[in-house]
Amino acid sequence: xxxxxLPPKMRLTTQRQVILEELxxxxxxxxxxxxxxxxxxRLPRIGLGTVYRNLELMAESGLILKLEVGGTQKRFDATxxxxxxxxxxxxxxxxxxxxxxxQEINKxxxxxxxxxxLSHHVEFSGVCGSCGSxxxxxSIN
Amino acid sequence: xxxxxLPPKMRLTTQRQVILEELxxxxxxxxxxxxxxxxxxRLPRIGLGTVYRNLELMAESGLILKLEVGGTQKRFDATxxxxxxxxxxxxxxxxxxxxxxxQEINKxxxxxxxxxxLSHHVEFSGVCGSCGSxxxxxSIN
DNA sequence: GCAGTAAGTAATAAACTTTCTCATTATTAT
DNA sequence: ATAATAATGAGAAAGTTTATTACTTACTGC
Numbered sequence: 001x002x003x004x005x006l007p008p009k010m011r012l013t014t015q016r017q018v019i020l021e022e023l024x025x026x027x028x029x030x031x032x033x034x035x036x037x038x039x040x041x042r043l044p045r046i047g048l049g050t051v052y053r054n055l056e057l058m059a060e061s062g063l064i065l066k067l068e069v070g071g072t073q074k075r076f077d078a079t080x081x082x083x084x085x086x087x088x089x090x091x092x093x094x095x096x097x098x099x100x101x102x103q104e105i106n107k108x109x110x111x112x113x114x115x116x117x118l119s120h121h122v123e124f125s126g127v128c129g130s131c132g133s134x135x136x137x138x139s140i141n
Numbered sequence: 142x143x144x145x146x147l148p149p150k151m152r153l154t155t156q157r158q159v160i161l162e163e164l165x166x167x168x169x170x171x172x173x174x175x176x177x178x179x180x181x182x183r184l185p186r187i188g189l190g191t192v193y194r195n196l197e198l199m200a201e202s203g204l205i206l207k208l209e210v211g212g213t214q215k216r217f218d219a220t221x222x223x224x225x226x227x228x229x230x231x232x233x234x235x236x237x238x239x240x241x242x243x244q245e246i247n248k249x250x251x252x253x254x255x256x257x258x259l260s261h262h263v264e265f266s267g268v269c270g271s272c273g274s275x276x277x278x279x280s281i282n
Numbered sequence: 283g284c285a286g287t288a289a290g291t292a293a294t295a296a297a298c299t300t301t302c303t304c305a306t307t308a309t310t311a312t
Numbered sequence: 313a314t315a316a317t318a319a320t321g322a323g324a325a326a327g328t329t330t331a332t333t334a335c336t337t338a339c340t341g342c
Binding site for chain 1: 265
């Protein structure tokens with residue numbers, strides 16, 4: 001039994017504010033460690049556990065998105081409206097991809113499984129611009 | 142016994158055979174640790190590192206699939222033809238979903254990004270049958 | 283068969299990501 | 313300002329995956 005209840009008395013601490021601001025300041029999808037590095041420039045004494053705890057809390061309350069995309073680390077996204085992602089197989093970078101969300105795919109899925117469908121996510125794999133130009137300048141012949 | 146297409150110099154050891162057989166014997170998508178447990182019933186002295194190393198090698202050679210779906214652990218799949226997955230948000234179980242792969246989505250993506258698209262994967266989130274019936278008996282009341 | 287060599291294994295250590303514990307600090311309501 | 317308590321920081325701990333190492337096994341050409 002899982003209910004989405006945001007913590008009753010969630011306090012607005014400096015740490016939370018800065019974490020959210022830093023996450024919102026980038027269009028990339030940083031890992032917890034990367035957020036930690038960004039935040040530490042402004043709050044040098046913050047603990048890594050605090051970053052993890054708050055990213056998790058914010059994700060639970062829907063304030064941010066926790067992306068469980070490929071790779072070993074989870075990534076976080078301050079843009080909470082539904083969108084798909086693409087990950088570079090060479091450098092691991094994750095970008096948004098501006099593709100309309102295919103809502104009808106959920107209905108198709110519902111009739112193909114006994115699961116109760118909640119959502120779906122599409123993750124593309126590809127080679128990003130900088131990695132592609134570095135690796136294969138002769139591929140368009 | 143099926144013919145296994147091994148990369149040159151890759152030997153078909155007992156460990157590899159058993160790992161592959163055990164993985165192929167289930168329709169679930171076990172984690173490395175679960176494969177380890179299954180294999181250990183037949184080869185009690187096998188090491189966890191051996192399981193990891195060989196799952197990784199087999200995934201690289203295309204013999205099996207390594208799934209980087211949600212959750213903290215990677216999962217492995219002996220079925221290598223393209224298909225989508227669905228993960229239970231309650232118990233973390235991952236199942237195949239029999240939904241035709243949307244090839245055209247790659248073309249749409251190609252025109253929406255400067256990445257060179259290689260592939261895509263769709264992962265659904267939902268509640269599986271057993272979790273659903275266990276969690277919400279109040280819906281029948 | 284047998285030496286020589288390459289590949290694989292088991293065990294262990296190590297790296298890395300994430301979660302947990304707890305004494306202390308900071309925030310909120312009074 | 314004070315009390316109540318949520319949150320923090322520091323470190324330990326847990327969990328997953330990779331790397332190292334010494335030993336074993338299998339393949340090669342003789």
